[in-house]
Amino acid sequence: TDLLLASRKGSEKFELFSVEKDREFLMSSEESAASRNEYGTLFHRLMEYTVSRRAKRSLSSQIPPSMFHGLRPAEQKEMKESIHQFWTGPWGKRVREAEVCFAELPFIYKTQFGILKGQIDLVIRLKTGEWIILDYKTNRLLPAEKETLAKEYELQLLLYAFVFQRLYGEAPKKGVLYFSNIKESFEFAYTPPAIEAFEKTLDDCFKKCIEIGR
Numbered sequence: 357t358d359l360l361l362a363s364r365k366g367s368e369k370f371e372l373f374s375v376e377k378d379r380e381f382l383m384s385s386e387e388s389a390a391s392r393n394e395y396g397t398l399f400h401r402l403m404e405y406t407v408s409r410r411a412k413r414s415l416s417s418q419i420p421p422s423m424f425h426g427l428r429p430a431e432q433k434e435m436k437e438s439i440h441q442f443w444t445g446p447w448g449k450r451v452r453e454a455e456v457c458f459a460e461l462p463f464i465y466k467t468q469f470g471i472l473k474g475q476i477d478l479v480i481r482l483k484t485g486e487w488i489i490l491d492y493k494t495n496r497l498l499p500a501e502k503e504t505l506a507k508e509y510e511l512q513l514l515l516y517a518f519v520f521q522r523l524y525g526e527a528p529k530k531g532v533l534y535f536s537n538i539k540e541s542f543e544f545a546y547t548p549p550a551i552e553a554f555e556k557t558l559d560d561c562f563k564k565c566i567e568i569g570r
Contacts (some may be wrong), residue, residue, distance in 0.1 A: 395431055396494040398424075399462070399536060400477060401491060402439055407459040408480060410452050416440040420520055438494075438536040447490065447534060447541060454480035458541050465519045469562035479528070486529040489516050495536050506533050506542035511557075517546050518554045 402423060406415040416439040424432045442448045451457060458479040465472045478490040491513060497505055515533030521527045527548040532539045 370486050372516065373436065374430065387468045392494065392496070395427070395435070396492075399435060399438065399494050400436065400492060403442070403477070404459045406439060406443065407451065407457055410443075410457065416441050438476070438539070441539045442534065442536065445539060447532070450482065450488075451478070451480055451490075452510070453483060455483055456481040463519050463523060465522060467540065467558065467565065469559060472515075472519065474519070478521070479549065481526075487520070487526050489513060489531045491531070491533050493533055494537060495535065499538050499540060502535060502538065502542055503541060505535075506544075509533055510544060512542055514546070514551070514554050515558065517551050521548070521551050538541060 371542065402419060405419065409415060409418065413417060416436050419436075419439070424435065427435060443452075456479075458476070461476040461479050463474055463476065465474070476489060477492050480488050480490070487528065491509065493509070495505060499502075513533065517528045517531050528546055528551075530546065531544040532541050535541075
């Protein structure tokens with residue numbers, strides 16, 4: 357995602373960062389991080405492919421072998437298992453039953469300070485009418501580390517909810533991080549007022565970016 361923000365770390369300190377798809381916080385070297393990012397990019401591509409065919413059964417077995425090109429055998433096995441686990445799990449069931457699915461939804465949103473460009477992994481509308489934002493993460497982590505890592509992405513998910521509400525007039529009820537490595541999710545609940553209140557945070561982030569860039 358082509359998006360630049362200022363992220364609050366601690367109480368008053370701001371740190372510049374890019375909200376990137378599959379940002380890997382736990383990789384120990386640049387080489388392994390690059391490899392994992394490539395894996396993450398392919399995971400998103402395969403999820404988009406399977407979401408478009410979500411009505412079918414055994415989705416992981418229907419993926420063309422050519423789509424796994426570039427992955428080592430162990431990575432191919434991990435990828436297939438991760439895709440299978442998603443679709444046989446609770447979130448796969450919700451996506452199958454969703455009334456509306458937007459996979460890899462791009463957005464451009466203009467603010468008074470600049471333009472935000474990005475892409476949301478998946479947005480669904482449940483039969484209850486609730487809108488949910490899902491974001492896939494391929495980080496390697498332990499289940500005990502899930503909550504800590506999820507907090508690193510909290511701003512990103514809230515940003516997506518804010519932009520979606522502004523552009524589509526619908527307030528998402530939840531932002532969900534799906535960690536493919538441990539086959540678990542982490543949810544953030546939203547209310548329309550809380551989403552709207554994010555505008556001030558966003559403006560402050562832009563202002564800090566402008567100050568840093570001077």
